[in-house]
Amino acid sequence: MSRKILLLPGDGIGPEIVAEAVKVIEALKARHGLDVETDEAPIGGAGYDAAGHPLPEATLAKAREADAVLLGAVGGPQYDKLPRELRPERGLLGIRKSMGLFANLRPALLYPELAEASTLKREVVEGLDIMIVRELTGGIYFGEPRGIREREDGQREGFNTLVYSESEIERIARVAFDTAMKRGKRLCSVDKANVLEVSELWREVVERVGRDYPEVELSHMYVDNAAMQLVRAPKQFDVMVTTNMFGDILSDAASMLTGSIGMLPSASLNADGQGMYEPIHGSAPDIAGRGVANPLATILSVSMLLRHSLGEAALADRVDAAVGQVLRQGLRTADLAAAGAPAVSTREMGDAVVAAL
Amino acid sequence: MSRKILLLPGDGIGPEIVAEAVKVIEALKARHGLDVETDEAPIGGAGYDAAGHPLPEATLAKAREADAVLLGAVGGPQYDKLPRELRPERGLLGIRKSMGLFANLRPALLYPELAEASTLKREVVEGLDIMIVRELTGGIYFGEPRGIREREDGQREGFNTLVYSESEIERIARVAFDTAMKRGKRLCSVDKANVLEVSELWREVVERVGRDYPEVELSHMYVDNAAMQLVRAPKQFDVMVTTNMFGDILSDAASMLTGSIGMLPSASLNADGQGMYEPIHGSAPDIAGRGVANPLATILSVSMLLRHSLGEAALADRVDAAVGQVLRQGLRTADLAAAGAPAVSTREMGDAVVAAL
Ligand SMILES: CC(C)[C@H](C(=O)O)[C@@H](O)C(=O)O
Numbered sequence: 001m002s003r004k005i006l007l008l009p010g011d012g013i014g015p016e017i018v019a020e021a022v023k024v025i026e027a028l029k030a031r032h033g034l035d036v037e038t039d040e041a042p043i044g045g046a047g048y049d050a051a052g053h054p055l056p057e058a059t060l061a062k063a064r065e066a067d068a069v070l071l072g073a074v075g076g077p078q079y080d081k082l083p084r085e086l087r088p089e090r091g092l093l094g095i096r097k098s099m100g101l102f103a104n105l106r107p108a109l110l111y112p113e114l115a116e117a118s119t120l121k122r123e124v125v126e127g128l129d130i131m132i133v134r135e136l137t138g139g140i141y142f143g144e145p146r147g148i149r150e151r152e153d154g155q156r157e158g159f160n161t162l163v164y165s166e167s168e169i170e171r172i173a174r175v176a177f178d179t180a181m182k183r184g185k186r187l188c189s190v191d192k193a194n195v196l197e198v199s200e201l202w203r204e205v206v207e208r209v210g211r212d213y214p215e216v217e218l219s220h221m222y223v224d225n226a227a228m229q230l231v232r233a234p235k236q237f238d239v240m241v242t243t244n245m246f247g248d249i250l251s252d253a254a255s256m257l258t259g260s261i262g263m264l265p266s267a268s269l270n271a272d273g274q275g276m277y278e279p280i281h282g283s284a285p286d287i288a289g290r291g292v293a294n295p296l297a298t299i300l301s302v303s304m305l306l307r308h309s310l311g312e313a314a315l316a317d318r319v320d321a322a323v324g325q326v327l328r329q330g331l332r333t334a335d336l337a338a339a340g341a342p343a344v345s346t347r348e349m350g351d352a353v354v355a356a357l
Numbered sequence: 358m359s360r361k362i363l364l365l366p367g368d369g370i371g372p373e374i375v376a377e378a379v380k381v382i383e384a385l386k387a388r389h390g391l392d393v394e395t396d397e398a399p400i401g402g403a404g405y406d407a408a409g410h411p412l413p414e415a416t417l418a419k420a421r422e423a424d425a426v427l428l429g430a431v432g433g434p435q436y437d438k439l440p441r442e443l444r445p446e447r448g449l450l451g452i453r454k455s456m457g458l459f460a461n462l463r464p465a466l467l468y469p470e471l472a473e474a475s476t477l478k479r480e481v482v483e484g485l486d487i488m489i490v491r492e493l494t495g496g497i498y499f500g501e502p503r504g505i506r507e508r509e510d511g512q513r514e515g516f517n518t519l520v521y522s523e524s525e526i527e528r529i530a531r532v533a534f535d536t537a538m539k540r541g542k543r544l545c546s547v548d549k550a551n552v553l554e555v556s557e558l559w560r561e562v563v564e565r566v567g568r569d570y571p572e573v574e575l576s577h578m579y580v581d582n583a584a585m586q587l588v589r590a591p592k593q594f595d596v597m598v599t600t601n602m603f604g605d606i607l608s609d610a611a612s613m614l615t616g617s618i619g620m621l622p623s624a625s626l627n628a629d630g631q632g633m634y635e636p637i638h639g640s641a642p643d644i645a646g647r648g649v650a651n652p653l654a655t656i657l658s659v660s661m662l663l664r665h666s667l668g669e670a671a672l673a674d675r676v677d678a679a680v681g682q683v684l685r686q687g688l689r690t691a692d693l694a695a696a697g698a699p700a701v702s703t704r705e706m707g708d709a710v711v712a713a714l
């Protein structure tokens with residue numbers, strides 16, 4: 001029985017970049033024996049337009065049945081005025097939570113061909129290869145109680161709850177240690193244990209899990225220092241593990257160090273090996289529909305999908321190699337092209353990767 | 358009656374760098390008519406050593422009576438095993454809270470003489486001059502309830518509360534708008550309003566306060582994007598305002614952009630105009646006692662103290678000019694010296710500033 005990939009193009013540039021990723025999937029089916037079926041469903045603003053909700057029930061049902069999900073991006077200015085629970089991001093947060101996708105893997109990798117795109121000096125970022133493991137279904141993103149309430153003195157106050165249980169910390173720590181074992185065997189856990197009780201427990205549990213991984217060199221760093229060290233000397237890191245909120249901030253900073261966020265994929269995995277894969281960049285409504293978006297992060301998300309959810313490492317390597325080849329050929333979408341240099345379109349880039357497969 | 362400055366040298370390099378700042382204060386008294394009295398008290402690890410507590414009562418009493426406080430730094434490995442409430446950071450958090458120092462001003466300024474010290478390309482950071490206004494006595498740092506508790510299923514969970522009231526947001530917003538009025542009249546408020554209710558209220562109140570400042574151009578940015586933009590194009594920012602936790606992370610990242618955190622002072626102000634001034638760097642236990650620490654951030658903290666708490670703008674300008682002059686003379690402590698270039702000692706740097714006053 002062939003495995004199922006659910007496509008969630010979403011909003012903005014989402015449909016354009018997912019279309020190029022689909023070409024890659026089709027080519028792998030036609031020429032390299034990949035046995036998958038694809039289906040498609042709306043999410044985010046597109047979900048709201050189609051079914052009145054950013055995560056339509058039918059979309060979630062299909063996602064649960066799929067072996068893997070490939071997401072484009074969600075969000076757009078036309079949805080900004082909607083009530084909170086109908087906004088596109090709710091679709092993204094909802095599918096993460098409903099599918100239990102607690103482990104978010106976000107690589108920050110500098111492509112040697114693109115070293116000049118970084119705002120950092122070449123020697124600081126050359127060879128950069130960090131994997132950030134972010135907890136994705138807990139912490140302050142989902143903690144209760146939360147809301148805005150009126151106090152006795154008549155003033156309103158907003159409140160949110162940061163909460164992590166031992167088992168939540170333990171399972172993300174295991175993913176991080178396992179990831180470190182497959183890489184440089186160094187893991188840095190980021191917290192704010194000098195201020196937060198949650199971080200104290202986090203640190204204790206990460207230490208405990210670490211005893212099962214004697215080969216991994218574990219260190220701890222405060223989040224403010226981690227933000228500084230990412231700017232000062234990012235190559236000191238191999239794998240980093242942290243909470244939902246700190247991971248949101250640090251992974252965005254780390255990806256920007258590479259200067260090529262149009263290149264970076266991500267994976268969000270649950271305990272059953274199901275995964276959702278998406279570029280780390282957003283829906284870029286300003287350039288949507290113009291055929292200039294960079295599809296490579298989405299194509300590389302297909303590679304992660306093949307590797308992590310379908311066990312097709314050889315095909316994943318093939319996709320990675322094809323992307324490397326088009327970069328070496330000098331093909332650049334507008335986000336990567338040096339000022340004044342010629343740029344290829346979204347479609348041309350996708351076709352070039354297919355040709356290089 | 359002369360005004361009072363309380364010196365809190367603290368731990369690690371704290372005493373060395375505060376000693377150089379004191380030389381500057383003494384020179385201003387002797388030669389430029391500054392009328393102040395100084396006193397000294399222990400805080401942090403030094404407070405624990407002297408009185409069994411990181412914020413001894415006598416220290417707090419003196420701080421409350423002073424017109425301004427000059428702090429070195431707190432913390433050191435010898436205190437790591439102490440129970441949480443006795444650790445050096447508790448002294449710092451305690452004095453902030455007890456004195457009501459809700460407004461933390463943290464400049465990230467690139468000294469033209471030191472442009473090469475940044476890990477970012479020169480054109481990205483040249484002329485960088487950001488002021489981060491961080492809320493310092495609220496948010497998740499102090500929110501209740503907090504702790505580690507056992508759940509019904511026998512597992513423990515850590516929990517912290519992020520909470521801001523309208524009046525807390527309003528007063529920090531006013532400081533930020535006032536700061537923007539004295540600078541480039543652009544204010545970027547950083548939140549995570551797509552996820553947190555606290556941020557929703559934050560955004561609403563900042564907007565409302567903004568109506569009193571029609572000349573200031575107000576924008577809002579999500580914290581993850583802000584962390585990216587600081588790396589991508591930091592010069593887009595003039596003044597930024599944000600919560601305690603986000604401010605902790607972003608201000609450290611921003612200061613590291615300048616490559617010279619040994620140069621950056623900070624001010625923490627309360628509603629009565631009292632202030633505590635300190636370098637943004639830490640206690641650097643690894644180099645403590647060796648006479649190599651950079652005293653300029655502490656000396657520039659004296660300048661901020663003169664300006665904000667004593668109304669001595671002319672003397673503050675004089676200190677700033679003296680620091681500029683020693684940099685132009687080529688004097689560099691070890692943290693700033695190019696690899697292999699000669700470095701001056703903490704004391705030599707302090708003496709040079711005094712000579713240049
Ligand atoms: C859109 C937003 C809710 C989301 C998050 O904060 O998790 C995004 O920033 C991300 O990192 O995927």
Ligand SMILES: CC(C)[C@H](C(=O)O)[C@@H](O)C(=O)O
Nearest residue numbers: 194195224446447449450605
């Ligand atoms: C030492 C620590 C508690 C403190 C903080 O987090 O506020 C420090 O990082 C700072 O920014 O002054």
